[in-house]
Amino acid sequence: MKKLFTPEIKIALVAIAGVVVLFFGMQFLKGLSLFSADKHYQIKFTNISGLSTSTPIYANGFKVGAVKSIDYDYAHPGDPITVGVAIDKSMNVPSGTRADIISDLMGNVKVELILGKSNQMLAENGVIDGRINDGTLGTMKSMVLSIQKMLPKLDSILASVNSLLADPALKVSLHNVKQITSNLTTTTQEANTFLAQLNRSLPVLTDRAGKVLNNANGMMVNANGGITEARGAIRGANGMIATLNDKVNGIDVQGTMAKVNTALEHVNSLTAKLNSNEGSLGLLINDASLYNNLNSTIRNADSLMVNVKAHPKRYVHFSLFGRKDK
Secondary structure (H helix, E strand, O other): OOOOOOHHHHHHHHHHHHHHHHHHHHHHHOOOOOOOOEEEEEEEEOOOOOOOOOOEEEEOOEEEEEEEEEEOOOOOOOOOEEEEEEEEOOOOOEOOOEEEEEEOOOOOEEEEEEOOOOOOEOOOOOEEEEEEEOHHHHHHHHHHHHHHHHHHHHHHHHHHHHHHHHOHHHHHHHHHHHHHHHHHHHHHHHHHHHHHHHHHHHHHHHHHHHHHHHHHHHHHHHHHHHHHHHHHHHHHHHHHHHHHHHHHHHOOHHHHHHHHHHHHHHHHHHHHHHHOOOHHHHHHHHOHHHHHHHHHHHHHHHHHHHHHHHOHHHOOOOOOOOOOOO
């Protein structure tokens, strides 16, 4: 009996199995689903920007499918490029959904589905609008113009910085900064030493402050006693003032003032008489002849007294035998 599987047949079966495994392996590496049925859609692009088959498709950052085919119309190059995609069958694509081609800095390309807000779902083999979203590269492209405008300013700034760095005064300033930093370090050390001494002295100072506060409290108690005594003295003074007010209120001020006015009138009358020629005092004060006569009389009296002293016998004579005629 001949063998059913000859070596040649075995080699052929192994080769066929290898080809099948290689085919499905390639499909798997391309990102295509091997054993599940996918929904197919078409995306229209004016420029696919390096898009290729097996490019992954994402929705909200999650991979939902892959590019399956790219149909480029060579007869009409201006027409949109149709890209066939396979989306997981569990994925429902709302109407109004669009697809963006996004490229990163490493050159990797992916398709991001921007899902629509409609409650109506897109039918299978439906058309999705596509566009190119430059992403980070687009942002960098937009920054290129701004950078080009900034280059002259940067050049002038660098020139100014170079001239500033070449200035000898900068070295002197840096040296001064170094010296200031050294001084600050020394000052900090001294401050730390002072704080340490202060921490050691703080309990003693606190104790002394407590004693001072106790003495101050005693002084405040004494001061309160003095204030009480002062209040008593003030009440006594208020009583004296009240008594004085009562006495002042008892004085007949109007009668006293009337008597004072009468006395002033008498004084005024006396003064008027003295200034006039009436009365002896008025004549004595105001009459010059009376003054002159009085002076003459006094001079005569004085001359008489001098003559009496010089010749007393002319005026006085004592005799036991009688008077003799001269």
